Amino acid sequence: MNCWPDAAVARLDEGGLGSQIERQRRASATDLSHVPTASCDVVLLGPLYHLLTTSERRQAIGEAARLLRRDGLIFAAGINLLTYLRTILQDDPEEFGRRRDFFLGQLFMDGNIALQPEQPAAMHLTTVAELRAELDTAFEEITLVGVESFASKIVGRLAYLHATPASRQVLLDLLERTGTTSEGLGVTSHYLYIGRSAKPCAG
Amino acid sequence: MKHLEPYYDAVGRFYDQIDEAMRLETEDPIEYAITLRYLQRYIPDPVIVADVGVGGGQYSELLARRGCRPAG
Numbered sequence: 001m002n003c004w005p006d007a008a009v010a011r012l013d014e015g016g017l018g019s020q021i022e023r024q025r026r027a028s029a030t031d032l033s034h035v036p037t038a039s040c041d042v043v044l045l046g047p048l049y050h051l052l053t054t055s056e057r058r059q060a061i062g063e064a065a066r067l068l069r070r071d072g073l074i075f076a077a078g079i080n081l082l083t084y085l086r087t088i089l090q091d092d093p094e095e096f097g098r099r100r101d102f103f104l105g106q107l108f109m110d111g112n113i114a115l116q117p118e119q120p121a122a123m124h125l126t127t128v129a130e131l132r133a134e135l136d137t138a139f140e141e142i143t144l145v146g147v148e149s150f151a152s153k154i155v156g157r158l159a160y161l162h163a164t165p166a167s168r169q170v171l172l173d174l175l176e177r178t179g180t181t182s183e184g185l186g187v188t189s190h191y192l193y194i195g196r197s198a199k200p201c202a203g
Numbered sequence: 204m205k206h207l208e209p210y211y212d213a214v215g216r217f218y219d220q221i222d223e224a225m226r227l228e229t230e231d232p233i234e235y236a237i238t239l240r241y242l243q244r245y246i247p248d249p250v251i252v253a254d255v256g257v258g259g260g261q262y263s264e265l266l267a268r269r270g271c272r273p274a275g
Contacts, residue, residue, distance in 0.1 A: 007259055011259065011260040012260055012263060012264055012267060012273070017264060021263075022251055029256055032255065035253060040252065040253040041246075041250035041251050041252065042251070043252075044252060044256075045255050046255065046256035047255060050256070064253075067253050142245070147233070147238060153231060160232050161229075161232060176237065176240065179237065189231075
C-alpha cells in the first residue's frame with residue numbers, strides 16, 4: 001500500500017507541520033519493517049479495505065500489532081458490503097441482472113469489487129463478523145462503531161451540510177448513540193474498530 | 204520498492220487524484236465528524252501515531268496540530 005501519497009505530505013507541509021513527521025515512506029501495509037517494533041502509541045489502519053486476500057489482511061494486522069507499544073491503540077476502518085449493494089440499487093439496478101453471477105456468488109465469496117467499472121478488483125468490503133474475526137486475533141476490542149449509523153451517505157451528506165450547528169451536534173450525538181448498536185452497524189457505510197494491543201510488549 | 208506491485212501504485216495514485224481530504228470533508232462529512240470524535244476521545248497527546256494508508260493526510264494533520272508525531 002502506498003502509505004503516504006504525495007497529497008498527504010503536501011498537506012502537512014503546507015500546514016507547517018512537516019517537521020513533526022517522525023518518518024514517512026511508501027511501503028506495503030503488509031511489511032512495515034522500516035518501523036521499529038513497539039515504537040508507536042497509536043496505529044491508524046486504513047488499508048484493510050484495499051487488501052484483497054485474507055493473508056494480506058492478516059499480515060497488515062500483524063504489522064500493526066508489532067508496531068504498537070503495550071496498551072497501544074488501533075483504529076481500523078472497514079466498509080460495509082451492504083453499502084455497495086445500496087449504491088448499485090440507487091445508481092443502476094439493472095446492474096444486478098447484468099452481473100447476476102457476481103452479485104449472487106463471487107461478491108459473497110471474497111467481498112472484492114472494482115473501484116471503476118470494467119477494472120480489476122481493488123477494494124475489499126466486509127461484514128461485522130469478518131472484521132471482528134480478523135482484528136480480534138491481535139487486539140482487544142474497545143468498541144466497534146457504525147460511523148454513519150442511520151445516516152447513509154445518500155441522505156446524510158446534504159442533510160448534515162444544510163443543518164444548523166446546533167442540529168448537527170444533536171445529529172452527531174444520535175449517530176454516536178446508535179452507531180454501536182446492531183441496527184446502527186447493520187446500516188452504516190463505514191466501520192471503525194478501536195482496539196487495544198492485546199499481546200505482551202516485547203520491548 | 205521491489206515488493207510493491209503496480210496495483211498498490213494505482214491505489215496510491217487514486218488517492219492523489221480524488222483528493223481524499225476533500226472527499227471526506229465535503230462528500231462524507233458525517234464519516235469525518237464521527238471519526239474525529241473518536242480520535243479526539245481516545246488518543247492522548249502528544250503521542251506517536253503510525254498512519255498506515257494515510258489517504259489525504261487529514262487525520263495526520265489534525266493529530267500533528269495536537270502535538271502528535273505522525274509516522275508511517
